Amino acid sequence: MLDEKDLQILDELQENCKITIKKLAKRVHAPITTVYAKVKRLEKLGLIKAYRAILDYKKLGLKTSAFILVSFSYEVGERKKITQREVVKKIAMLPEVQEAHIVTGNWDIILKVRVRDVDELGKFVVDKLRMIEGVEKTLTCVILDTAKETTKILLQEYKVST
Numbered sequence: 001m002l003d004e005k006d007l008q009i010l011d012e013l014q015e016n017c018k019i020t021i022k023k024l025a026k027r028v029h030a031p032i033t034t035v036y037a038k039v040k041r042l043e044k045l046g047l048i049k050a051y052r053a054i055l056d057y058k059k060l061g062l063k064t065s066a067f068i069l070v071s072f073s074y075e076v077g078e079r080k081k082i083t084q085r086e087v088v089k090k091i092a093m094l095p096e097v098q099e100a101h102i103v104t105g106n107w108d109i110i111l112k113v114r115v116r117d118v119d120e121l122g123k124f125v126v127d128k129l130r131m132i133e134g135v136e137k138t139l140t141c142v143i144l145d146t147a148k149e150t151t152k153i154l155l156q157e158y159k160v161s162t
Contacts, residue, residue: 002047005030007155009038010047014152017051054151062114064121065143068129069107073136084108087134096124107139118142 099112
């Protein structure tokens with residue numbers, strides 16, 4: 001069970017994972033040793049999976065983003081079958097893929113990819129994605145503009161221990 005301080009710490013770390021323990025303790029109004037122990041506990045429990053830098057993909061030249069819907073076929077050859085999980089794992093290994101999810105509905109997998117331009121996107125879809133065993137068809141949706149993109153999780157709704 002998480003307490004209120006745990007949630008405050010997680011919230012602060014989502015905003016700035018480079019914050020020092022000293023500053024974090026000041027922000028959540030708790031002793032440095034307590035905050036340090038809580039952060040280590042949250043890491044050990046797996047609630048904090050990693051600390052990462054969020055890069056500006058456009059400044060790095062990755063100006064085209066897209067969501068790609070993938071339909072797959074279990075049958076990949078004479079009497080050879082492949083699972084949806086195997087296909088998504090192969091797709092996830094492609095460096096252009098930022099996210100790969102198995103989904104419900106008319107499509108089986110949804111991807112988020114980032115590339116330099118539309119030509120590179122086309123090469124990715126035709127020369128890489130569609131060459132993976134089990135990929136039957138794709139539908140590419142180019143992202144024109146992004147109103148919101150975050151990794152932040154809303155923590156106010158979580159129950160805390162008393």
